Amino acid sequence: MGEETITRPGSAVAVNKLSQAEFNTRFSTAWQSTQEEVNNRFKVGQKVEALSSSTTKDEYGLFYVGSITKISEDSSLDVLFEDGSTEENLSPFFVRPFGREVLYESGEVIVVDGHIARQGVARRARLLSFKSSPQLVQSAVMLDEDGAPCHRQIPFEQHQVLCLSLVMAKVDDASKRSRFLIIGSGGGTLPMAMHTVFPTLVDMDVVEISKDVVKASSQFFKVQVNDNLRIHTQDGARFLETSRPAAYDVLLLDAADPETPDCGDSEDGLEVPPPQFVEPAFLKGAVRRALTSDGICVYNVIAGRSKLVQIAHLFEEHFASVYVLGTDPNYFFWGFVKPKALDPDGIVEMIEAMEPLDTLCKHAMEIINSTEENIGDKTLLGWFTVEQFVLLCEDPTVMV
Numbered sequence: 001m002g003e004e005t006i007t008r009p010g011s012a013v014a015v016n017k018l019s020q021a022e023f024n025t026r027f028s029t030a031w032q033s034t035q036e037e038v039n040n041r042f043k044v045g046q047k048v049e050a051l052s053s054s055t056t057k058d059e060y061g062l063f064y065v066g067s068i069t070k071i072s073e074d075s076s077l078d079v080l081f082e083d084g085s086t087e088e089n090l091s092p093f094f095v096r097p098f099g100r101e102v103l104y105e106s107g108e109v110i111v112v113d114g115h116i117a118r119q120g121v122a123r124r125a126r127l128l129s130f131k132s133s134p135q136l137v138q139s140a141v142m143l144d145e146d147g148a149p150c151h152r153q154i155p156f157e158q159h160q161v162l163c164l165s166l167v168m169a170k171v172d173d174a175s176k177r178s179r180f181l182i183i184g185s186g187g188g189t190l191p192m193a194m195h196t197v198f199p200t201l202v203d204m205d206v207v208e209i210s211k212d213v214v215k216a217s218s219q220f221f222k223v224q225v226n227d228n229l230r231i232h233t234q235d236g237a238r239f240l241e242t243s244r245p246a247a248y249d250v251l252l253l254d255a256a257d258p259e260t261p262d263c264g265d266s267e268d269g270l271e272v273p274p275p276q277f278v279e280p281a282f283l284k285g286a287v288r289r290a291l292t293s294d295g296i297c298v299y300n301v302i303a304g305r306s307k308l309v310q311i312a313h314l315f316e317e318h319f320a321s322v323y324v325l326g327t328d329p330n331y332f333f334w335g336f337v338k339p340k341a342l343d344p345d346g347i348v349e350m351i352e353a354m355e356p357l358d359t360l361c362k363h364a365m366e367i368i369n370s371t372e373e374n375i376g377d378k379t380l381l382g383w384f385t386v387e388q389f390v391l392l393c394e395d396p397t398v399m400v
């Protein structure tokens with residue numbers, strides 16, 4: 001872990017502003033790895049993340065994904081980055097293996113420190129998964145320079161989408177405090193980001209079925225409860241059934257059962273959420289009863305095409321306005337108790353007016369922004385009315 005911390009402060013931040021020559025001069029003296037250490041640690045062809053001096057990259061102090069093309073006798077390394085740029089004679093001080101480190105394993109949960117890479121840029125992140133399906137990351141939080149969870153960023157689009165409920169519920173209206181129920185807490189990325197951004201305007205109940213997950217989230221994801229953010233270890237369906245009428249302005253369902261198999265090509269397969277949440281009687285009863293008269297309900301769904309249509313019709317039965325935000329492979333069903341007219345341009349405007357959500361939810365916003373283009377390309381990415389969504393789903397030339 002030593003090499004993780006040394007590059008972060010001060011000097012690394014300015015790296016991209018330096019010329020190649022300055023970069024090498026300034027940093028080549030800063031390391032003293034022996035040839036043997038380097039040979040033990042690195043191989044030609046190995047996937048790594050490394051600092052780049054390239055002035056074409058626009059973010060400072062970040063590690064980029066690439067592979068080693070040469071190890072020289074002076075222990076320096078040549079790296080080819082995923083964007084095609086290269087770095088020669090790089091100090092091993094600024095190169096580290098691309099990989100994951102298991103931090104915690106207990107009960108059904110596994111927590112690893114690894115990376116989230118976008119367009120070749122690797123950022124340190126902490127990931128929570130279930131042992132039964134470790135490849136499926138349930139929650140991710142970015143790590144700051146000191147390796148601590150940072151709740152001012154949301155790495156996954158799916159959680160960014162759910163965070164947009166802050167915009168729809170207009171929580172910046174200080175005349176009222178919005179009450180949220182989040183089912184499925186995981187590593188708490190979403191509730192902690194929402195709480196960090198609007199600590200006094202949002203009041204949250206968060207329900208998580210797994211006590212192992214709750215324990216890991218408080219120990220490793222810096223999830224902290226307080227008067228405005230309560231965590232309940234319980235089945236979310238039961239919690240909702242027993243909550244008082246009109247208790248919530250917004251219900252966000254982000255529950256996934258790790259034992260449910262991948263729905264693959266099955267037209268009516270349902271992977272997420274657990275099936276009790278899409279029972280008609282559950283929506284008609286528990287969900288509608290718990291929502292206020294201008295309440296909002298958002299379901300995160302992964303399902304086959306005909307199941308998606310079925311859920312769309314179910315939402316239509318119980319809400320005045322229904323929209324679907326398609327990401328891949330998740331579809332978010334938005335049900336509004338009161339009629340609400342929302343188009344992609346209007347939503348983007350609303351997000352931009354509610355700083356810092358425009359940066360916090362950047363990728364979700366980009367998806368909404370590209371709706372029209374995506375319809376043209378016959379994909380289901382973007383913000384759709386429920387009628388549009390059903391038509392697109394029923395069109396076999398549209399990719400789901």
Ligand SMILES: C[S@@+](CC[C@H](N)C(=O)[O-])C[C@H]1O[C@@H](n2cnc3c(N)ncnc32)[C@H](O)[C@@H]1O
Pocket residue numbers: 138139140159183184185186187188189190191207208209210213234235236237254255256257274
């Ligand atoms: C995708 S994760 C949630 C991620 C989380 N919203 C975040 O912001 O990081 C899904 C979680 O749902 C939980 N879950 C599954 N079934 C549930 C249920 N019936 N009630 C409450 N939580 C449930 C799982 O244990 C898992 O932690």
